[in-house]
Amino acid sequence: MNENRPTAPSPDQSFGIRPGEIAADLPEAFDASLYFVGRIRTPWQRREECPRRGSMDGPLCRIEVDPRWRDALTGIEQYRRLLVLYWMHLSRRDLVLQSPKHRGSLMGTFALRSPVRPNPVAAAVVGLEKVEGTTLFVRGLDCVDGTALLDLKPDFAPAEKGCDEPT
Amino acid sequence: MNENRPTAPSPDQSFGIRPGEIAADLPEAFDASLYFVGRIRTPWQRREECPRRGSMDGPLCRIEVDPRWRDALTGIEQYRRLLVLYWMHLSRRDLVLQSPKHRGSLMGTFALRSPVRPNPVAAAVVGLEKVEGTTLFVRGLDCVDGTALLDLKPDFAPAEKGCDEPT
Numbered sequence: 324m325n326e327n328r329p330t331a332p333s334p335d336q337s338f339g340i341r342p343g344e345i346a347a348d349l350p351e352a353f354d355a356s357l358y359f360v361g362r363i364r365t366p367w368q369r370r371e372e373c374p375r376r377g378s379m380d381g382p383l384c385r386i387e388v389d390p391r392w393r394d395a396l397t398g399i400e401q402y403r404r405l406l407v408l409y410w411m412h413l414s415r416r417d418l419v420l421q422s423p424k425h426r427g428s429l430m431g432t433f434a435l436r437s438p439v440r441p442n443p444v445a446a447a448v449v450g451l452e453k454v455e456g457t458t459l460f461v462r463g464l465d466c467v468d469g470t471a472l473l474d475l476k477p478d479f480a481p482a483e484k485g486c487d488e489p490t
Numbered sequence: 491m492n493e494n495r496p497t498a499p500s501p502d503q504s505f506g507i508r509p510g511e512i513a514a515d516l517p518e519a520f521d522a523s524l525y526f527v528g529r530i531r532t533p534w535q536r537r538e539e540c541p542r543r544g545s546m547d548g549p550l551c552r553i554e555v556d557p558r559w560r561d562a563l564t565g566i567e568q569y570r571r572l573l574v575l576y577w578m579h580l581s582r583r584d585l586v587l588q589s590p591k592h593r594g595s596l597m598g599t600f601a602l603r604s605p606v607r608p609n610p611v612a613a614a615v616v617g618l619e620k621v622e623g624t625t626l627f628v629r630g631l632d633c634v635d636g637t638a639l640l641d642l643k644p645d646f647a648p649a650e651k652g653c654d655e656p657t
Contacts, residue, residue: 325653341495347558353523354638355577357609358516376646388600391514394586397598408520408575408611419561433555433563433642441559442524442640445497446613471521473609475600 343429345420349441361457361472363409368468370413375425376436378466379450386459386472393457399475400454408474409466411443448478474483510596513588516608528555528624528639530576530588535635537580542592544632546617553626553639560624563642567621571645572628577638578610615645 340346364385365374374381386407388396399405418439420429432440449463459475516522526642531552534540541548553574555563566572585606587596599607616630 330523347561350525350558353526354526355579356520357524357611358583359521360608366540367568391517392586394512394514394599395599395608396601397587397596398601399598405574406613408613409610412522416525419559420564429564430553431566432562433559434563434565434644436643441527441562442639443573444524444611444641446573446575446643474607475609476613477601479603482573 334423340418341422343420344418344422346417347419349417357410357473359389359410359471359473360392361386363387363407363464363466363468363470363472364371365464365466365468368396369465370467373467374465377447377449377463379463381462381464383452383460383462384449384464386436386461386475388457388459388472388475390457396454396457396459396475399477400451402451402477404478405449405451405459406476406478407449407461407464407472407476408449408476409445410471410473411438411445411466412471413467414438414440414443416441416443444473507585508589511585511589513584513598514586516584522529524577524640526556526577526638527559528553530554530574530631530633530635530637530639532631532633532635533625534633537634539650540634541632542612544616546630546631548628548631550619551581551616551631552626553628553642555624555626555639555642557624563621563624563626566642566644567618569618569644572616572618572626573641573643573645574614574616574628574631574639575641575643576607576612576633576656577613578612578633578640579641580634581605581607581610583608611640 450460453460616628620627
């Protein structure tokens with residue numbers, strides 16, 4: 324057992340349902356499984372403190388990759404932007420219609436970026452400022468401190484948006 | 491048991507290692523699990539036929555969402571662009587250094603968009619053309635026919651890239 328292996332934070336399914344929101348019956352079994360490959364460090368200790376959306380002008384955050392995956396970072400410093408996938412462990416997974424606080428109306432889960440979704444995988448584009456060993460320093464995150472990392476990829480936006488190709 | 495529930499395609503871990511590539515020991519246990527929430531239909535039956543990257547000028551593909559999540563599509567038609575997360579079931583998960591055919595050099599897994607990664611979750615931005623019931627018609631995918639769907643989200647690119655805000 325690797326002592327450095329990230330462990331799952333304790334879930335909190337205590338969030339209630341607002342008027343009009345609808346929950347689906349979750350499937351009886353899962354179909355695929357994930358490894359946590361690191362941990363994200365941000366200034367926000369509780370979900371209520373997090374900004375609603377990350378900004379490239381936001382605070383410097385750290386992505387601490389598990390040493391097991393050290394070699395997987397080879398060459399990553401050549402990218403200015405990365406796509407970060409992480410696990411929103413605090414979210415219930417069964418809501419299909421939601422009433423987000425910042426909107427006045429009910430919306431489908433797939434029409435929202437809400438953390439509440441069948442698979443609470445978040446995707447954030449971040450600006451990469453520095454790599455030190457297995458730690459990346461980035462801006463653009465909006466998640467709670469301690470969030471589990473799932474993946475890092477170079478960010479290629481669709482060409483017509485102005486593609487950030489590797490150097 | 492819901493007959494419409496998508497099932498896992500059979501994995502194929504037979505892909506070899508090229509010279510210089512390095513595999514890590516995978517962790518002993520998984521940390522989180524996923525539901526397949528639908529199925530993606532493309533013109534490509536085998537991995538070798540898939541384009542290396544999807545294009546907004548590419549063929550119309552179908553995303554068939556499991557009827558269980560029908561209400562979660564409410565309001566999705568207002569977005570021109572969606573972020574699609576899907577499961578690349580054909581991929582081995584243990585390579586940390588890879589030698590992709592289209593590059594001459596070894597690169598770390600997290601510096602590549604290769605399907606071979608610890609968590610084979612792909613992220614693609616697609617153009618949404620039409621919604622019929624629980625089927626979405628989109629352009630921009632590059633995956634094999636039958637790929638399992640994990641999530642749909644509105645695509646918000648970072649503001650400085652020209653943000654596609656909802657109407």
